[in-house]
């Protein structure tokens with residue numbers, strides 16, 4: 001599935017010209033391909049096959065209602081980390097009983113709402129959270145279904161900011177303390193223990209860390225059996241990486257899941273997964289227009305109308321994201337360009353040293369911008385966040401309008 005491709009040197013999103021979309025909706029502009037999202041989600045379902053389980057899309061990766069609603073229609077469950085994400089999923093038509101709730105800082109009000117709507121399970125991340133949940137569920141006279149997020153202390157070999165399964169990370173409960181945690185949870189009147197969870201990090205390109213984590217969890221499951229605690233599911237989180245650079249080899253989703261399912265054979269355990277990036281990253285691009293070219297003899301700057309406020313991954317994680325011309329035929333000045341934005345920060349770049357041929361007015365597309373891109377955008381420098389458009393075949397729909405300037409200060413007031 002190649003959602004973005006060239007026809008006569010013009011970039012297309014499915015069957016729609018990207019230039020046409022930019023002319024219609026303006027830039028900067030996020031464009032998503034519906035087929036690409038569905039294709040990736042289907043790969044997860046196919047990997048699962050007949051094995052009981054649930055693919056809970058990690059809402060944080062791209063929480064646009066259009067994206068959530070198409071996944072809900074496809075049968076997806078959802079992994080959420082806040083009441084905001086919960087309400088978004090419900091607003092998009094997601095089924096509450098297919099929601100798992102992760103996150104280290106759940107408030108009592110968030111727990112109450114999640115219990116009220118009847119989510120599938122809380123991925124509890126600490127002893128203190130467990131006690132709070134027991135008390136909230138107790139006040140409501142019900143039981144809260146839980147899974148413990150185990151921190152298996154394995155090195156996911158990814159950027160340190162997006163590694164989550166090491167003992168120095170704030171996530172989950174140390175695997176050495178997990179058995180005692182389960183024993184305690186099992187004694188609590190308003191807790192129903194149903195699963196075991198882990199999520200070791202994001203943008204993982206190797207299978208080994210996942211395998212180490214599965215081994216740790218299965219050992220723990222066997223110990224729990226000895227304690228008379230039988231679980232219904234194991235949740236291996238998200239984390240499968242995507243190809244950003246030519247050196248990246250993207251893991252095969254179906255094979256990965258089939259392998260996982262193989263580990264669970266004869267164990268009577270459903271498999272839950274929480275993929276985010278691998279479902280949406282390559283289904284999106286950010287389109288930006290070149291405003292100015294600037295050259296000091298040593299450095300060539302292509303100054304574009306999208307900045308770190310629109311797409312922060314390069315600035316925050318030194319992430320490399322491919323930048324391509326929308327019109328490959330454009331006659332421009334060829335050089336090794338730093339593609340920089342309008343924000344007053346030196347770290348405001350989308351890419352450095354990119355061999356491109358540029359003229360002011362050209363359109364560029366930043367690829368793999370469907371995940372952790374618009375969701376991390378801000379209004380820094382009082383800039384409206386971009387519009388988001390979903391393409392399906394030759395049709396296109398605005399799934400989020402561009403903000404207007406007055407939106408930006410609508411909640412503020414002046415003083416005398």
Ligand SMILES: Cc1ncc(COP(=O)(O)O)c(C=O)c1O
Nearest residue numbers: 058102202238239274275276277
């Ligand atoms: C608990 C949890 N589940 C799932 C995900 C989704 O991860 P990814 O987008 O790498 O698939 C994340 C983000 O890293 C997460 O924190």
Ligand SMILES: N[C@@H](CCCC[NH3+])C(=O)O
Nearest residue numbers: 162202203313317371372
């Ligand atoms: N925001 C990160 C991923 C974070 C994963 C969330 N646990 C990125 O852009 O790569």
